[in-house]
Amino acid sequence: MQDRINAFVPGTSVRIEGKPGGPLSGLSFAAKDLFDVAGHPTGGGNHDWAKNYRVPTAHAWTVQALLDAGATLIGKTITDEVSLGIFGESAYDGTPLNSAAPDRVPGGSSSGSAAAVAAGLCDTALGTDTGGSVRVPSSFCGLYGIRPTHGRVSVAGLMPQAPSSDTAGWFARDAATFARVSAVLLQEAIPEALPTKLLIATDAFGFADEALAAALRPMVERLSSLLGASEEVLMAPPGLSVWGRAQRVLQPYEAWQTFQPWLESANPRLAFTVARGLIAGSQVTQEERNWANLMRQEVRGRLRYLLPAGTILCLPTTPFPAPLRGRSVPDQQADRDRILCLCAHGGLAGMPQVNLPGSMVDGLPIGLSVLGGPGTDATLIAVAKAMEEKR
Structure with missing residues (x-):
């Protein structure tokens, strides 16, 4: 596959065939580089992150669920650095192209996943949503996207940011594919009845x-x-x-709690905006x-x-x-x-x-x-x- 839109993590090559005969057979998917894929580093959008953490030996629950349902994983996608971003511009890996608006940002932090689906490089893609990281790129790129009920979809094997807000979500270009993927990850049939x-x-x-x-x-x-x-x-x-202010207190504080051990032991390189946000979280x-x-x-x-x-x-x-x-x-x-x-x-x-x-x-x-x-x-x-x- 030729990555003409800079959606996939540079220097990586990942392809895992889905199990034959499943409900998602024939579909392809990508995974944001926060989701563990066995045998491949989880980069988290920061080139120093993977140096300090082991290569996973098992897939994240969501990746495994899609593979078991027959979908084929075709790559890991670019994310804003340690998922702390909303526009999708990466200081390390560049900005994925928003094919629906090429001079505009794709939205982050699930930028690569949204860009890959919007450009037709895959049928669906996994992202995360803590403060808007599926919802925003869905809007900016013209996609279906879901932030599920918190705790509804397992985040096992997912690099955390702010656990009380973290969710695993996904994208699709059309509602039929969106429903097929959703039925698998929600482990529930999509009903016919609508709200009233x-x-x-x-x-x-x-x-x-x-x-x-x-x-x-x-x-x-x-x-x-x-x-x-x-x-x-x-x-x-x-x-x-006021609601925004409350989230701006809780999410950065939790992110600081999550990344503090790494920051203090590894002294990693960070983009200014990411470092600024983590410092702000430490002072809550x-x-x-x-x-x-x-x-x-x-x-x-x-x-x-x-x-x-x-x-x-x-x-x-x-x-x-x-x-x-x-x-x-x-x-x-x-x-x-x-x-x-x-x-x-x-x-x-x-x-x-x-x-x-x-x-x-x-x-x-x-x-x-x-x-x-x-x-x-x-x-x-x-x-x-x-x-x-x-x-």
Whole structure:
């Protein structure tokens, strides 16, 4: 395979055939370089990481599940350094090409996986989502993508970042493939029945760029007509920025806890933005964590109240389309903060979310997300299928 879009980890060659006769036979997949593949280093997007850790002798659970179902692994994909990024620009391995918007970032930290699927190099790919790392590239690259219910899909063999928020997700270009892969990884058949009520998060739509919110409106109307009932609600009464602040306390602190032993023993080379984030995590106080944990409880309570059985909520996946590649660090910061405000509920509440492609702003892909209560992952996949069929 020729990697014409810089999606795969340079200098690596991985191909493992899936078991014949499985439900995913004939499909190919790639795995973000946070997932263990037996006999191959797990690089984590940092050239010093693999030097300090053994080569795995077993596949990550998700990799093994896809192989057992018949899919063929074709490579390991580039990730933002130790998964601490949201735009997909790697200081070590370069930026994968967003084939849907070549002058724009693909989104991170699952940048290579999203880019590989968008370019048709594989049918599906594994990514991770802690603070938005499947949801954001799904929106920027025009893909189906899922952040599953926290704890629903095993993260065994997955390099951690912030364990209370870490999830393993996946991408696909079409809803049929997305459903096939989801049934295997969720270990559940995708139902025919759909939810009966749609909530529209007016604060999230108001927070997004006006052009993006307007472009998503036809998708919202189609979704509303599909389910039969809709209602406008405030998703985050304290404010999306307050939810974002809570996640900005909890996630960096956990990342510091995860990487501190490595940092202190190996003194690795780090990109400035990654080092800055880890230092910030090391300085989070107990008082800040106490407040953020209370806010996490409030977020969970609010979303449980909004999302009883049979109800889902929709919101823009990102507040804007993919930004230009190669911007300065200060230019990126405001966009990073805005993205976090629309993604923080994932790590705080741990509820499943699926990005639905199908709209554009100025020729750039954007996504509409559907969010459900804990364990409604398969129902959200059913919504994705129904939406594609209704186009």
